[in-house]
Amino acid sequence: MSDFLMPSLGSDMEAGTLVEWLKQPGEAVRRGDIVAVVETQKGAIEIECFQDGVLEEYLVDIGQTVPVGTPLARIRGAGEAAAAPEAPKAAPEAAAEEPPTPLPLPVAPPPGAPKVAPAGGVRASPAARQAAAERGLDLAALKGSGPGGAVVLADVESAPAAKPKPKSKAGGLDLDEMRKAIAAAMSRSKREIPHYYLSHDVDLAAASAWLEQTNAAREPAQRLLIGALFLKAVALALKKHKAFNGFYREDGFAPSDAIHIGTAVSIRGGGLVAPAIHDTDQLDLDSIMAKMRDLVARVRVGTLRSSELADPTVTVSSLGERGVEGMYSIIYPPQVAILGIGKVVERPRVVEGRIEARPLVTMTLAGDHRVSDGHRGALLLNDIDRLLQEPEAL
Template structure:
């Protein structure tokens, strides 16, 4: 009997809330089947199974907040006898279940993160209505226009002046020789209202703080001429429908993935004081979720995919992430991350490595520059590429060779 445990979906995750079971006891499971939905600070995530067998039943209650690594269900192998499991029974004191009367949370489609939703704005402070507002305003002081202007210019309180005009109206002569009152003190500055971080921003903060605390980063930058890549891309897209056309980002991800074959020290995980290079390349692609933060889920086997297949995988991934639907393996599997802020007009970016990965490659906005090439001067499209590497695993010499190899690959896009 195997225990299905709460998976770790990133270096910043400590626990997840069980939202929904997508299989029933007795269901036959295969590797890769989605069996549950767990809500984390990054949204509602579909959890995949990696055990062949029969779903014996849940251990954790719906709504329970379960620590990473704690069992939440049992999976029976085909040749094992069935075990008596009480559905919904808590597995250990570490599980925190909701009160008995708590309603069952909605299905994933109802709780999925809305990428377009903006974080809640704090309620602006307002002055409470005072009981004095209902009182009758005092009678207007009688004064000539000239007297009112003089009083306003010199800060004189007309209610304290006895007038000599008709019906006690204050005249300009009544104000001669009077000293102005002290100026009204300025109101104290309003303190800004603290804005607490959203769940995702808190998760990002924890992961990035850990990264800068534990990983000795080094940074390199390189400029790559995209003239050949853009010409090939333009020619390719003229023969394709809009839905099948490629963008430079697909070439960038493919070039990085291919380059790790020659320089494997940039592809893998550093855990328990040891670097473990990965035999596969699962390229994490940084995706902005409007108003909440970003995630970098994996495109599996990015080095083995053709560029059109890689482009299709990117479109699918971006669409699902921005709708709040992505799988556990897509968050836990990345072996190297590729990030780009070119669509934001940034020419150069320096990323922070997401642990336990050991490298992140950043692409800026391609810009047109005048360059001399083989004795000819002309416009060339240039992109700034950066590498943040983990100095425990690689060094600047290897990093420079890695960036140079990415450059060489982009000069022959048809071979990618």
């Protein structure tokens, strides 16, 4: 038997609120299945299961906020016996001659009834909670028509609309709360991590020519962007330079064998997340491009998975599309490096004794001086440059 825990989705997360169960006790689960939805400062995040088995029991009720690491449920592994029911406790000897009046048994809700929050709070279905939040309604002020007086979606829809709270929203995300989370993480980073910075201009003439030739024979939806080449080159270079791929925790630096590149995605209206493209070094360029498009689309509507936020081993951020030619980023702890990529621009460059206009991009590296130094950082940037000169081999 193992515990299904409230995950940590970044150094800025301390707790989360369970908003929905997607699996029922007794139901089989497989690795990668979405078991629950948790509300955090980064929005509603789908929480995955990391083992095969059977969901044995819930340990946390819907609507309850619990710290990171709290067991949410128990999962019985494949081949394990089901937990034996608890034996009834022996009744104490009666102190009086007359037996006590028995309490009425609780009435089970009918099949298909919505899951509701515990009696300690407002009883409401997940759909009702979401609708009430969107309309700015106080659940405690609504009369519930569901089982046990629970507030259901119909109760919210029939209630008069309230004046919405003045909060900035985008794709279901509370941007004010997200900004607080970003501020906390970045403040910690600058306090604790001794940053050093390097920059390097990369000639993209070969990569741009290869990309143009490759895309000429493709439909627009299948065309590659230069960003896919950047991610693959970074991933391949990190296989050699392991000091930039991993996590710095209380017991020191732990390099990661897997390379999960967090790709910074801006949210309309403000805010930023950097979900992971898992095993980036093992993917071809078309797969990387497809995953980039998928992540951007799901960030816009706020449907990310827990592993995508918890797993990045390094982050790549680009403001090239905003016209910025260079950027110096802040490391997101517990990671130990972040690469910034600017806009591709034509600049004069000396090539074989001649001055030519060449497409150049400025790449910057922010490294953690506790783990690496400028010498190693320079080698990393030069290897990324070398890989981009042979785009057909990526």
